[in-house]
Amino acid sequence: xxxxxxxxxxxxxxxxxxxxxxxxxxxxxxxxxxxxxxxxxxxxxxxxxxxxxxxxxxxxxxxxxxxxxxxxxxxxxxxxxxxxxxxxxxxxxxxxxxxxxxxxxxxxxxxxxxxxxxxxxxxxxxxxxxxxxxxxxxxxxxxxxxxxxxxxxxxxxxxxxxxxxxxxxxxxxxxxxxxxxxxxxxxxxxxxxxxxxxxxxxxxxxxxxxxxxxxxxxxxxxxxxxxxxxxxxxxxxxxxxxxxxxxxxxxxxxxxxxxxxxxxxxxxxxxxxxxxxxxxxxxxxxxx
Amino acid sequence: xxxxxxxxxxxxxxxxxxxxxxxxxxxxxxxxxxxxxxxxxxxxxxxxxxxxxxxxxxxxxxxxxxxxxxxxxxxxxxxxxxxxxxxxxxxxxxxxxxxxxxxxxxxxxxxxxxxxxxxxxxxxxxxxxxxxxxxxxxxxxxxxxxxxxxxxxxxxxxxxxxxxxxxxxxxxxxxxxxxxxxxxxxxxxxxxxxxxxxxxxxxxxxxxxxxxxxxxxxxxxxxxxxxxxxxxxxxxxxxxxxxxxxxxxxxxxxxxxxxxxxxxxxxxxxxxxxxxxxxxxxxxxxxxxxxxxxxxxxxxxxxxxxxxxxxxxxxxxxxxxxxxxxxxxxxxxxxxxxxxxxxxxxxxxxxxxxxxxxxxxxxxxxxxxxxxxxxxxxxxxxxxxxxxxxxxxxxxxxxxxxxxxxxxxxx
Amino acid sequence: xxxxxxxxxxxxxxxxxxxxxxxxxxxxxxxxxxxxxxxxxxxxxxxxxxxxxxxxxxxxxxxxxxxxxxxxxxxxxxxxxxxxxxxxxxxxxxxxxxxxxxxxxxxxxxxxxxxxxxxxxxxxxxxxxxxxxxxxxxxxxxxxxxxxxxxxxxxxxxxxxxxxxxxxxxxxxxxxxxxxxxxxxxxxxxxxxxxxxxxxxxxxxxxxxxxxxxxxxxxxxxxxxxxxxxxxxxxxxxxxxxxxxxxxxxxxxxxxxxxxxxxxxxxxxxxxxxxxxxxxxxxxxxxxxx
Numbered sequence: 010x011x012x013x014x015x016x017x018x019x020x021x022x023x024x025x026x027x028x029x030x031x032x033x034x035x036x037x038x039x040x041x042x043x044x045x046x047x048x049x050x051x052x053x054x055x056x057x058x059x060x061x062x063x064x065x066x067x068x069x070x071x072x073x074x075x076x077x078x079x080x081x082x083x084x085x086x087x088x089x090x091x092x093x094x095x096x097x098x099x100x101x102x103x104x105x106x107x108x109x110x111x112x113x114x115x116x117x118x119x120x121x122x123x124x125x126x127x128x129x130x131x132x133x134x135x136x137x138x139x140x141x142x143x144x145x146x147x148x149x150x151x152x153x154x155x156x157x158x159x160x161x162x163x164x165x166x167x168x169x170x171x172x173x174x175x176x177x178x179x180x181x182x183x184x185x186x187x188x189x190x191x192x193x194x195x196x197x198x199x200x201x202x203x204x205x206x207x208x209x210x211x212x213x214x215x216x217x218x219x220x221x222x223x224x225x226x227x228x229x230x231x232x233x234x235x236x237x238x239x240x241x242x243x244x245x246x247x248x249x250x251x252x253x254x255x256x257x258x259x260x261x262x263x264x265x266x267x268x269x270x271x272x273x274x275x276x277x278x279x280x281x282x283x284x285x286x287x288x289x290x291x292x293x294x295x296x297x
Numbered sequence: 298x299x300x301x302x303x304x305x306x307x308x309x310x311x312x313x314x315x316x317x318x319x320x321x322x323x324x325x326x327x328x329x330x331x332x333x334x335x336x337x338x339x340x341x342x343x344x345x346x347x348x349x350x351x352x353x354x355x356x357x358x359x360x361x362x363x364x365x366x367x368x369x370x371x372x373x374x375x376x377x378x379x380x381x382x383x384x385x386x387x388x389x390x391x392x393x394x395x396x397x398x399x400x401x402x403x404x405x406x407x408x409x410x411x412x413x414x415x416x417x418x419x420x421x422x423x424x425x426x427x428x429x430x431x432x433x434x435x436x437x438x439x440x441x442x443x444x445x446x447x448x449x450x451x452x453x454x455x456x457x458x459x460x461x462x463x464x465x466x467x468x469x470x471x472x473x474x475x476x477x478x479x480x481x482x483x484x485x486x487x488x489x490x491x492x493x494x495x496x497x498x499x500x501x502x503x504x505x506x507x508x509x510x511x512x513x514x515x516x517x518x519x520x521x522x523x524x525x526x527x528x529x530x531x532x533x534x535x536x537x538x539x540x541x542x543x544x545x546x547x548x549x550x551x552x553x554x555x556x557x558x559x560x561x562x563x564x565x566x567x568x569x570x571x572x573x574x575x576x577x578x579x580x581x582x583x584x585x586x587x588x589x590x591x592x593x594x595x596x597x598x599x600x601x602x603x604x605x606x607x608x609x610x611x612x613x614x615x616x617x618x619x620x621x622x623x624x625x626x627x628x629x630x631x632x633x634x635x636x637x638x639x640x641x642x643x644x645x646x647x648x649x650x651x652x653x654x655x656x657x658x659x660x661x662x663x664x665x666x667x668x669x670x671x672x673x674x675x676x677x678x679x680x681x682x683x684x685x686x687x688x689x690x691x692x693x694x695x696x697x698x699x700x701x702x703x704x705x706x707x708x
Numbered sequence: 709x710x711x712x713x714x715x716x717x718x719x720x721x722x723x724x725x726x727x728x729x730x731x732x733x734x735x736x737x738x739x740x741x742x743x744x745x746x747x748x749x750x751x752x753x754x755x756x757x758x759x760x761x762x763x764x765x766x767x768x769x770x771x772x773x774x775x776x777x778x779x780x781x782x783x784x785x786x787x788x789x790x791x792x793x794x795x796x797x798x799x800x801x802x803x804x805x806x807x808x809x810x811x812x813x814x815x816x817x818x819x820x821x822x823x824x825x826x827x828x829x830x831x832x833x834x835x836x837x838x839x840x841x842x843x844x845x846x847x848x849x850x851x852x853x854x855x856x857x858x859x860x861x862x863x864x865x866x867x868x869x870x871x872x873x874x875x876x877x878x879x880x881x882x883x884x885x886x887x888x889x890x891x892x893x894x895x896x897x898x899x900x901x902x903x904x905x906x907x908x909x910x911x912x913x914x915x916x917x918x919x920x921x922x923x924x925x926x927x928x929x930x931x932x933x934x935x936x937x938x939x940x941x942x943x944x945x946x947x948x949x950x951x952x953x954x955x956x957x958x959x960x961x962x963x964x965x966x967x968x969x970x971x972x973x974x975x976x977x978x979x980x981x982x983x984x985x986x987x988x989x990x991x992x993x994x995x996x997x998x
Contacts (some may be wrong), residue, residue, distance in 0.1 A: 024799050028810055031796060035813050035872065038828040041838075045831075057845050058838060080336035080362030081345065110721050118718035126722065129729040135925075135981075136737065137932045139957040140974045143743060143752055143967055144736040146378040155379030167732045170725060199717040228821030230936040231958075235375050239330050239361050239383070245823045249940055252827055254336060254364050259549060261831070272824045279819035283812060286819065290926075291881055371962035378751060396965075400750040486857075486945055541836040543857035543946040678964055682770055682948070689859040689947025700769060707764060 046070060046266035053261050069262030073270055077263050079254050082240070086267050089247035096158050096243060097226045100165035105218045107166070108173020113207050115174070116181040117189055127178070133171040138231050149236065156238050164236065165226045172225075173218045176289075180214040181207070213285070220282055221289035224275050244271045329614055330359035331601070333387035334369045335635075337548050339570020343635035347438070351621035356614065359384075364546070365487065373604065377402055382604030384611065385618050390435045390598040391426040391671035397602060398429040404603045405432040409616040413623060418641050426598050426671070436619040437600035438628060439637035442656045443565040443668045444496050444595045445585045447551070447572070452479050452560040464501030464590040467561075471537040480559035481537035485550040488685035490564075492669070495531060495684045496595060497563045497588045502530040505593040509666045514676060520702045528687055528694035535688075554583070563588075565597075569636035569652055585652040587659065594659045595668040598640060679704035737978075744971035752967055761972040771973060774951040777863050778980070781952060782931040784867045785874065789927055790920065792871065793878025798908050800879070801886045811883075815876035822873065822930075826940030829869035830856065859949035862942055866950055870937060874930060878923050885916040921992045925985070932981055953977040 041058050046069045048062040056063070075085040115123050145164065149155035154163065184207065192202045208215075233243035242250070248271045252264045279286050335344045348358045361383060363369035373386045382402075388394050397403050410416075410433035416424055419437060427435045448460055453470075456477035461467040474481040484494060499508045503523040510518035518524075539559070542550070551571045553559035562568065572583050579585065587594055601622055603615040621627060628639035633648060638656060646657060659665065669677050683704055687697035747757045765771050796814055800807060817825060832838040833856040840853040855865035889912055897907045935954035938944055944951040944959075953973055960970030 021802075024802050024804060028796075028799055028804060031792075032810060032813050035817065035876070038825075038832055038872070039816075041832060042828055058842055078336075079364070080333070081341050081348070081360050082362060107724060111725050114718035114721050118715055120715055120719060123722075126726060126729060129734060130725070133729070133733040135929060135932070136733070136978060137935075137954055137957075137974070139935070139954055139961075139970075140740050140978060141732070141736045142375075142958070142961055143378065143971065144739045146375055147752065150378065150380035153380070156376060156381040167728050170728055171733075174725065199714050199721075224819060228823070230821065230823050230939070231933075235962075236379070240359065245821050245936075248827070249823055250364060253940070253943075254546075261837070264827075265831070268824055268827050272820050275819045275821070276816065279816055280812070283815075287815065287880055290818065290877055291884060367963050371959070374750065374962045374965060397750070402750060487943075488947070491947075539836075540854055540857055541834070543862070544830075544943055674965060685947045686769060689945070689949055691860075703767075704769075707767065 042265040042269055046073075046262050046269055048262055050260060050262060066262070069260070069266040070270070072260070072263045073251075073267035077251050077260075077267060079250050086244060086247060086251070086270055088240075089242060089244045090271075092158065092238065092241040093227060093243040096161045096165065097223060100162045100169060100226055101219060101222050103162070103166040104169030104173050104222050105215065107170050108175075108218060109177045109208065109211070109215065110203060111170070111174040112177025112179075112181045113203050115178050116184070117186075117207075127174075130171040130174055133168065134175070138168070142231075142235060145236070156236060158238055158241070160236055161232060161238075161243070164232050165229070169222050169225065173222060176218050176221070177211070177214060180211060184210065213288075216282070216285045217289040220278055220285050223278065224286070227275055329357075329384040329611065330361040331385045331387075331618070332361045332363065332369050332373050332383045333601075334363050334366050335387065336362045336364065337567065337571065338574045339635055340567060343570070343631040343637075346627050346631040346634065347622055350624050350627045351618060354617060354621060356617050356621070366489075377604060382606060384606075384614055385601040385603050388435060388600060388602045389670050390423075390437050390600040390602075391667065392673040393671075394427070394435045394600075394602045395429050396673055397604075398434045402605055403429075403434045404605050404612060404615060405429075405434050406436060406603055406616060406619045407432040409619050413620065415623065418623070418625075418643060420640075420642055423598050423640050427600060435600045435602045436622040437598045437640035438622050439599040439632055439635065440640050440660075441566055441597045441599050441637050442587075442594050442660075443493065443597055443670070444500065444588045444591075444593075445564060445566060445568070445652070446497065446587070446589060447554055447562045447564060447568055448584045448586070449554045449557055449560055450582060450584060452477075452554075452557055455479070456560070458560075460584060460586075461589060462586070467501070467589045468533070470560075471534075474560045475537055479557075480539045480553060481561065482534055483550045483553040483559035483562040484534075484538045484542050485547045486542045486544040487546070488681040489670070490547055490550070491688045492681045492684045493565070494534070494563050494688075495527070495680075496669075498530045498534070499527045500588040500591040500593060502527050505591050505664070505666075508593070512666060512669055512672065514705065516702070516705070519705065520698065524698040524701065525694045528697040531684075531688065532694065566636045566638075566652070566656070569650075570634065573636065579650040579652050585655070587655075592659065592662075592664050594656060594665045596660070596665050597668045597670050599637070600640065675708045676705070679708065740971045741975055743968055744975050746968050748967035748971070750965045750967075757968075761968045762976070765969055765972045765976065770948045770951060771956060773948055774953050774956040774973075775976070775980075777950065777952050778931070778977070780863050781867055781870070781934060782928070784864070785870045785931060786924060786927050788867070788871045789875045789878050790923065792875040793923070794882050794913065796875070796879040797882035797886055800883055811880070814879050817873045818876050820873070822934075822936035823940045825869050825873045826866075826937045829865070829872065830941045833865050833868075856942060857946060859946045862946060862950040866934075866938055866941055869941060870930070870934070873937075874927060877926065881919050881923050882916060885919040886912065889915060917992070921989075924988075928981065928985060932977070 044061055045053060045058065047065045047067070049064070049066050052063060073085055075087040076083045077085045115127065146155065149160045154160040188206055189202060192206045197205065228245060229243065230245045230249070233246035237243055237246050248267055251267055333344065335341060348360070351358050363372060366387075369387065373383060376382050388397075394403065415433060419427070423437050423440065427433050427437050450460070452474065453460060456474040456479060458470045458473050461470045471481040484490065496508070499511065503526060507518060507523050547564055547568065548571065551562055551564065551568045554562040555572055555575050555577060569579070569585060572579070577583050601618070603619065606612065623641070625641055625644050628641050629644040632639040632644065636653065638653060646653070649657070669680055679701070683697060683701045686692060686700065692700070743752055744761055745756055745758060746753055747755050747760070800810060804810065833853060835841070835852070835854045835857060840851060843851040855861040855868070893911065897911060902911070933954060934952050935958060938950060938952050938955050942950045944955050954977070957970045957973045957977070960966045960973060
């Protein structure tokens with residue numbers, strides 16, 4: 010209090026020290042994985058985990074990409090990437106499309122029971138998937154699509170729709186009613202209004218849903234593990250299989266490179282389109 | 298006017314859905330893979346022998362490896378519920394195969410077994426374990442011996458300790474090895490590994506008689522002071538293990554002994570393959586003894602079972618898999634690599650090292666019992682759960698005994 | 709006339725969603741509930757055995773551990789995330805330089821999967837490889853960070869990883885709330901001469917209650933689905949000390965071939981979460997409506 014200016018400075022210093030401490034806390038795992046993935050196995054054994062590699066080696070990354078082994082199969086994570094994308098993209102399109110049209114139908118055309126439907130959907134967002142596993146297995150068996158990409162597309166669509174519906178509903182609630190009315194007077198039909206009036210007004214919410222659902226499906230583990238196609242499991246299940254493989258010498262460089270490789274797509278999306286990512290995470294919360 | 302748009306959208310949607318359905322319908326029930334957990338170096342190479350035989354006879358092997366038996370069976374069970382089972386799955390032949398078979402989950406492979414006259418090729422015990430209601434439901438490949446102690450001789454030498462041949466000597470050697478800076482006892486961090494440790498303590502502390510009664514589920518024996526002593530004996534080992542044991546697989550744990558970081562490791566015959574792959578010589582660099590102080594070998598039969606499927610092409614595939622697995626040369630060659638004994642009587646034992654010869658001698662001498670892993674899933678589930686809980690907590694030996702008794706009573 | 713056809717179309721397009729709600733959400737829930745009253749083992753069957761599975765469940769030591777861990781994990785995770793997220797948000801609200809950098813770094817774990825999170829913390833907390841070794845190598849020989857290998861503390865290791873993953877989300881939510889606080893409130897606080905920390909604690913943060921509600925709901929969602937993190941990080945071990953209901957259910961469904969017991973565990977888990985969440989939800993929402 011003697012020198013208010015000084016005390017102010019001390020406060021600022023403390024703030025920056027705190028912020029930097031947590032900066033290190035949040036970056037540490039990424040840093041360790043990154044430097045370790047470029048080290049040789051001897052160096053991992055002998056030097057400290059925190060040091061930079063004395064020699065940058067890419068073997069770990071190459072091996073993780075297409076010849077890391079589980080037993081006799083040495084394919085790395087590459088085939089699993091393809092499998093994941095072939096599931097993620099159709100499911101993503103379906104879930105977002107259905108969510109958008111649901112949001113539009115629920116907000117613009119009020120009818121009895123729509124609130125009930127919404128409440129029923131919200132419940133779906135909160136339940137552990139474990140509750141559904143056995144009935145899912147039985148249903149997929151009856152449909153003959155257990156252990157196929159189509160089965161996973163169906164599941165991710167079904168369990169993605171509640172989220173996208175809520176997102177679009179919250180967004181469309183504030184859509185000016187006059188727009189729809191004007192379109193009605195022009196004699197436009199239900200779908201024409203949707204495609205030509207409503208959808209062009211919602212690029213940002215579409216972006217938000219796409220990113221959120223992509224991240225969700227891509228990062229999914231339990232469906233991938235339980236219902237994934239033999240040999241073509243989605244990446245997260247494959248990653249766990251490769252890394253937690255418990256035989257021979259643990260190749261930490263390969264394991265960490267594999268982990269980083271699989272983390273890369275969502276990390277990139279976050280870095281490139283962070284704004285939409287954040288809005289997706291928070292939009293339900295702020296409005297809800 | 299707008300109906301045009303609507304109907305064109307509808308048509309597009311229908312075309313899209315139908316076409317995706319048709320694409321996927323092509324792969325329906327195309328699963329003809331083999332699920333297993335033989336992913337260790339030596340195990341993979343042993344499996345490769347079976348794969349080659351099967352592919353030479355015109356089959357196409359689709360490999361589905363898992364990291365351990367639990368993950369493998371969890372996956373197969375969910376696939377059975379989902380109506381998409383694999384062609385074959387690795388199993389401990391006996392109670393498990395019988396349980397699966399009673400649940401109506403397995404195809405029998407009796408026709409190929411009769412054609413190839415398996416009854417005359419297999420020891421009676423193995424044949425019996427592979428059957429349910431008189432029909433073969435599993436193709437036995439190996440006779441595994443489970444209760445081995447692997448010792449790194451170099452580590453013992455550096456610690457100034459002779460190889461201990463009794464439980465008492467074993468216990469007194471541990472502190473001296475620790476003092477010399479080695480890990481005395483390598484232990485993994487999975488419940489089945491911890492329960493293998495329990496086997497040795499039970500055999501060493503309470504003896505073979507006690508242990509076989511325990512495996513038979515004899516309630517009086519299980520609720521006796523011997524059980525308390527066994528748990529206490531297990532606790533006494535804890536100071537001689539290392540911190541890295543949590544969650545560690547057996548392969549990594551085995552490596553501690555192979556690379557001279559640890560002195561002893563209790564594991565089944567499959568661990569020997571790791572030593573051989575590392576060019577270590579049995580009897581020179583390392584030695585294998587059954588549980589110190591006991592003369593009893595615990596055995597299990599490894600084989601493949603064949604989940605139910607109705608298609609005749611699938612059944613034919615299963616038959617030719619079974620035939621490849623039962624091939625004499627395959628079993629001999631694979632057993633040598635894996636460190637196990639072949640299931641067939643007529644397979645040659647030439648070239649087997651002293652560990653396997655030792656096992657053979659004990660087996661023909663008659664001091665053998667079936668391991669708990671051959672028991673039904675309820676019994677072994679409770680045993681593993683209690684042992685693992687005890688080992689990883691500060692539960693007292695008395696509490697562990699009570700938990701074991703209660704758990705078995707609730708089955 | 710027009711209106712009716714639009715209404716009909718809007719109901720028709722909602723048909724798939726109705727199927728989802730009735731069949732895939734509620735139908736499945738009821739079916740799993742039903743299975744918990746049967747003796748289903750390998751495959752689902754319909755032999756009614758009443759409450760037997762519930763009795764067996766609650767006398768099973770592993771379940772009691774897993775159920776207890778739900779509270780330890782859930783409680784600590786929520787608490788620490790909210791405290792840490794709140795602290796970071798307040799710090800970030802001090803017109804700091806490089807705000808973008810800090811924000812990006814604090815939040816990036818949220819884009820990673822829980823499997824990746826679990827694996828990376830498994831390495832960092834491994835006593836023979838990670839932080840403990842690093843600090844010991846630096847000369848701090850007494851330093852022990854062996855949570856992950858200790859049956860007493862393994863669940864706290866899982867909490868640590870989960871907090872790392874989730875607290876950025878709370879930071880972002882709170883920061884948005886702080887930015888929306890009325891200028892006039894800050895003016896009057898400055899006029900009164902209230903110290904900043906007091907102002908935050910007693911005046912500003914209480915205004916963020918609705919955001920806190922949302923934050924807690926979002927985090928609860930992660931608690932219930934903690935399966936991925938535990939499987940990747942500890943597999944429930946050592947022993948089953950870091951087991952959680954989500955993993956217990958999965959194991960009983962598929963490893964232990966005891967579908968009915970797994971279903972009973974699932975029902976108990978869901979009911980527990982509903983019991984805890986609904987009074988809070990009710991209380992908060994009613995207050996908001998008033």
